[in-house]
Amino acid sequence: MTFWDLQSWQKISILPFSLFPYDVHLFYGNISNFLAFIPFFKSLLSDDELNKALYFKSQERCNSYLVNKGILRVILANYLLIKPEDIFFFYNKKGKPVLDFSINNIGLNFNLSHSKTDIIYGFSLLNLGVDLEELEDNNNLLRIAKRFFAQEEYQYLQHLKKEEQVKTFYQFWTKKEAYLKAIGEGLSGGLNTINFCTNSYSQWQINNFSLDDNFVGAIAVNAQYKCNYYSLELLPEILEQLILNLSKL
Numbered sequence: 001m002t003f004w005d006l007q008s009w010q011k012i013s014i015l016p017f018s019l020f021p022y023d024v025h026l027f028y029g030n031i032s033n034f035l036a037f038i039p040f041f042k043s044l045l046s047d048d049e050l051n052k053a054l055y056f057k058s059q060e061r062c063n064s065y066l067v068n069k070g071i072l073r074v075i076l077a078n079y080l081l082i083k084p085e086d087i088f089f090f091y092n093k094k095g096k097p098v099l100d101f102s103i104n105n106i107g108l109n110f111n112l113s114h115s116k117t118d119i120i121y122g123f124s125l126l127n128l129g130v131d132l133e134e135l136e137d138n139n140n141l142l143r144i145a146k147r148f149f150a151q152e153e154y155q156y157l158q159h160l161k162k163e164e165q166v167k168t169f170y171q172f173w174t175k176k177e178a179y180l181k182a183i184g185e186g187l188s189g190g191l192n193t194i195n196f197c198t199n200s201y202s203q204w205q206i207n208n209f210s211l212d213d214n215f216v217g218a219i220a221v222n223a224q225y226k227c228n229y230y231s232l233e234l235l236p237e238i239l240e241q242l243i244l245n246l247s248k249l
Contacts (some may be wrong), residue, residue, distance in 0.1 A: 009231040029232030041070025129181030131174040150195035174218035182220040
């Protein structure tokens with residue numbers, strides 16, 4: 001398993017705008033840093049997205065949704081060289097959002113995942129999936145593994161010490177979910193059909209990354225790739241400049 005830690009994530013003052021054929025760009029940020037931009041993000045979203053936001057009973061979840069969608073549009077617009085509000089999506093049979101072909105002449109793929117507090121985005125010309133999970137030490141992990149993991153994975157977890165068991169559980173889980181998202185299946189594709197103890201999935205690159213001691217993530221890509229990973233810590237400054245520029249149009 002390959003790990004990247006948060007100290008290696010590059011803080012950027014401008015967003016990258018180009019992707020080479022085997023590039024993957026990962027972006028990580030903390031949702032709370034962008035709550036002040038929610039009115040701006042709402043101005044970018046489609047009517048369908050705004051209506052969906054109304055269905056969240058929790059204000060925290062609603063805010064998270066608006067931030068997630070708003071940042072996604074800002075970054076996508078940077079690659080596609082169009083306005084964020086001009087981005088259109090359609091959804092496959094499993095509900096995965098895909099860029100409308102009319103605006104995606106470069107073949108851009110994307111995926112995102114979030115916890116209650118943090119979010120990660122992946123962009124590439126390759127097929128990819130990402131997942132991010134907060135580590136939760138509870139007594140149900142083995143029970144969950146027995147139900148949803150392959151038998152060999154469950155048996156492997158049984159023989160680990162508690163601390164290592166928790167970390168390994170989430171390493172398995174995030175890799176499974178990233179892979180299923182990459183192939184367009186989502187969790188309905190069956191976590192127990194994927195077995196990292198007996199199958200190397202050689203046609204895919206499936207790697208874990210660690211943001212800090214509290215989070216484990218994974219990325220799945222359908223080819224060898226070069227990863228550039230960016231912290232969105234400075235994005236609020238970029239957004240402030242973007243809003244100022246838009247106000248002058």
